[in-house]
Amino acid sequence: xxxxxxxxxxxxxxxxxxxxxxxxxxxxxxxxxxxxxxxxxxxxxxxxxxxxxxxxxxxxxxxxxxxxxxxxxxxxxxxxxxxxxxxxxxxxxxxxxxxxxxxxxxxxxxxxxxxxxxxxxxxxxxxxxxxxxxxxxxxxxxxxxxxxxxxxxxxxxxxxxxxxxxxxxxxxxxxxxxxxxxxxxxxxxxxxxxxxxxxxxxxxxxxxxxxxxxxxxxxxxxxxxxxxxxxxxxxxxxxxxxxxxxxxxxxxxxxxxxxxxxxxxxxxxxxxxxxxxxxx
Numbered sequence: 001x002x003x004x005x006x007x008x009x010x011x012x013x014x015x016x017x018x019x020x021x022x023x024x025x026x027x028x029x030x031x032x033x034x035x036x037x038x039x040x041x042x043x044x045x046x047x048x049x050x051x052x053x054x055x056x057x058x059x060x061x062x063x064x065x066x067x068x069x070x071x072x073x074x075x076x077x078x079x080x081x082x083x084x085x086x087x088x089x090x091x092x093x094x095x096x097x098x099x100x101x102x103x104x105x106x107x108x109x110x111x112x113x114x115x116x117x118x119x120x121x122x123x124x125x126x127x128x129x130x131x132x133x134x135x136x137x138x139x140x141x142x143x144x145x146x147x148x149x150x151x152x153x154x155x156x157x158x159x160x161x162x163x164x165x166x167x168x169x170x171x172x173x174x175x176x177x178x179x180x181x182x183x184x185x186x187x188x189x190x191x192x193x194x195x196x197x198x199x200x201x202x203x204x205x206x207x208x209x210x211x212x213x214x215x216x217x218x219x220x221x222x223x224x225x226x227x228x229x230x231x232x233x234x235x236x237x238x239x240x241x242x243x244x245x246x247x248x249x250x251x252x253x254x255x256x257x258x259x260x261x262x263x264x265x266x267x268x269x270x271x272x273x274x275x276x277x278x279x280x
Contacts, residue, residue: 012271014238014247017279019215022068025235026211030072032279033237035209039148041078046117046147048207050154050169051087052223054094054102058216059223061152063104065213069152070112085109086143088119088172090186096120117143120176120186127204134196135204139178144205151207151241155217155232157225157252160194162259164222165245166210167202167269174201195260199269202241202261206269210244212236214251228252242266243274 015033019025030036039045047069049061066085073083085105089096096118100106109116122141130136153169161168176186183189190197214236217228232251238244242265246256256262256272266272 012240012243012274013277014236014240014243014274015277015279016214016234016236016247018233019235020233022062022065023071026065026068026072029235029237029279030076030211032277033209033239035237036076038209038239039073039077039081042081044082044084044143044147045073045077045150046143047083047085047150047152048119048169048172049085049087049105049152050164050172051096051099051103051105052090052172054089054091054099055223056103058154058213058218058227059156060099060103061154061213063108065211066105066152067108067112069150069211070108070114084115084117084143084147086117086119086122086141088174088176088186090171092180092183092185119144119173122175124175124178129200129203132200132203134193135200138201138204139175140173140205141175144173149205149208151210151212153210153212155212155214155228155248155251156222157218157220157254158222160191161198161261163245163249163252163254163262165248166207166212166241167245167261167265168198170201170205170207171198173205195264198261199264202265202269206241209239210237210241212244212248214248217251219252238274240270240274242270242272246272247274247276
């Protein structure tokens with residue numbers, strides 16, 4: 001485990017590395033970030049990709065990146081630690097298992113022996129925080145509080161939220177039973193005051209570590225439109241979700257100060273002014 005000085009040193013750092021091949025770029029990046037030391041013996045690791053719809057990358061997290069991460073964790077995580085992959089698809093017309101199957105995650109699960117979990121149907125716990133203006137109470141999957149939560153978002157703009165990065169990736173945790181509310185999308189309740197909704201959700205459960213795929217990027221919207229030109233060609237990693245999201249917002253040519261949930265989280269859940277380290 002990290003001691004206090006080590007934790008202070010890394011808490012606001014964002015690591016980046018050029019990436020052409022997942023298996024080549026990933027180990028050096030995660031070694032530089034000190035991820036093995038942050039993983040506690042005996043604590044489950046929950047990998048949370050972005051599979052908002054059953055659509056291919058760069059809209060969703062590439063299964064090849066997840067497989068490279070699994071290989072790294074099996075070599076570097078404490079022995080005997082359980083690793084699972086969990087997501088809660090947002091599409092009303094589709095479901096999480098179709099996204100798992102369509103994007104290669106079922107094949108990956110069978111090949112690597114890693115369980116898949118539909119967070120939309122997991123056992124829930126009730127949590128409350130009177131300081132949260134949008135969600136003074138939430139219902140979230142118990143498993144996300146019992147695991148090291150490793151977020152694997154992709155670099156994308158968003159028509160309502162401005163960007164969808166690691167903090168917005170946490171919306172996959174929200175169960176449709178409580179957050180669809182008759183909308184056209186399984187998490188439609190988040191569309192009302194979306195910036196405060198994302199911020200409050202992360203006050204309850206932010207990721208413990210983020211590995212963001214910024215190799216391509218969606219520069220117009222999260223489900224359609226042009227990709228980044230030129231593509232950033234990067235992997236981005238960090239423990240501070242605010243620092244990661246602020247840096248990644250810049251990759252999309254946007255100012256994080258104009259993104260409500262990042263601005264609200266700055267100084268509360270992390271710091272937007274993170275230290276950027278380029279890993280050779």
